[in-house]
Amino acid sequence: MRAVRVTTLDGPGAITVEDVEEPTADGAFGPQVLVETQAVGVSFPDLLLSRGEYQLKPELPFTLGVDFAGTVRSAPEGSGFSAGDRVAAVLGHGGAAEVVAVGAESVFPLPDALSFEQGAALPMNYLTAHFALAVRGDLQEGETVLVHGAAGGVGTATLQVARGYGARTIAVVSTEEKGEVARRAGADEVVLVEGFRDRVKELTDGQGVDVVMDVVGGDLMTDSLRSLGALGRLLVVGFTGGTIPQVKVNRLLLNNVDVRGVGWGAYAMARPGYMRWQWEQILPMMESGVIAPPVGATYAAEDFGRALVDMAERRTLGKSVVLL
Ligand SMILES: NC(=O)c1ccc[n+]([C@@H]2O[C@H](COP(=O)([O-])OP(=O)(O)OC[C@H]3O[C@@H](n4cnc5c(N)ncnc54)[C@H](OP(=O)(O)O)[C@@H]3O)[C@@H](O)[C@H]2O)c1
CATH class of the missing domain: 3.40.50.720 (NAD(P)-binding Rossmann-like Domain)
Known part of the structure; x- marks a missing residue:
């Protein structure tokens, strides 16, 4: 599958799209939700990660992508999700891949009124x-x-x-x-x-x-x-x-x-269930239309680096999204 990768810490210009192995649902911390990604948010942490300037320092090479949205391919029993559900999700990094394995506590139901692009603008x-x-x-x-x-x-x-x-x-x-x-x-x-x-x-x-x-x-x-x-x-x-x-x-x-x-x-990730509680607090605002993320530009996966340069140079309007 295709994934947006950081292979050296030389900033947005060095970001590449590579073929990597698909993840399985058996994570180190238990069974995971597998999401088929449609859209990935472009965020400031991605920019800092690509330069090695973020507080999180993943081992090279790694996959970018904090917020993403798509459909569930499979989900563990009792997770509340099943195949075909539309979802948004968040990770420290790793969401910019065609298939992503993610813990159920970081996956959220995406109301039908919101597009995948908008979903990728939501969690963080x-x-x-x-x-x-x-x-x-x-x-x-x-x-x-x-x-x-x-x-x-x-x-x-x-x-x-x-x-x-x-x-x-x-x-x-x-x-x-x-x-x-x-x-x-x-x-x-x-x-x-x-x-x-x-x-x-x-x-x-x-x-x-x-x-x-x-x-x-x-x-x-x-x-x-x-x-x-x-x-x-x-x-x-x-x-x-x-x-x-x-x-x-x-x-x-x-x-x-x-x-x-x-x-x-740091606060939310250390408290299992906290993000799901937060999502429930703002879900009525999504359903009533008060929350409708304004998506600015959309980019192809190959242009993830260009999207980050636009952000660094203050040209971004609303939320930029990469389509996978
Ligand atoms: N603390 C947290 O929990 C938390 C969580 C998420 C994100 N963040 C941080 O929040 C910040 C904003 O993230 P974002 O995703 O909203 O970024 P963004 O979409 O790029 O927006 C940032 C805004 O900052 C303004 N800005 C002023 N000086 C700038 C400069 N020299 N370069 C770039 N932008 C400049 C720009 O507005 P104008 O041009 O109109 O001034 C721009 O619209 C980042 O530092 C991110 O790391 C913190």
């Missing part, structure tokens, strides 16, 4: 958004959420999950084109990153927002903290801007605000 980003907003951010109905990198994968997921919780969203983007993507994903307001603090002040009648979702980091941090209202929470999710900011803790004291770390993968 939407479960991260749920964990960030509902668990770490303690988001309440009627609150306002500021979303940085709002036209990206985690950003669009955050806009939709926040909406599902009855929150108002303000999307921060770098271009008008990305603003359109955020608007289509359901943002209530869109502001350009340049000068966002003043616009947020206007949009909240000087009160500030309740939650900031920050995937960018870098020099946005100080203005993000200043954009929070009293008892606000800034959620640290990623550093796509390239630098890890420092926080002057006097700012936390002055306005009674929190900075909270969000590390979804």
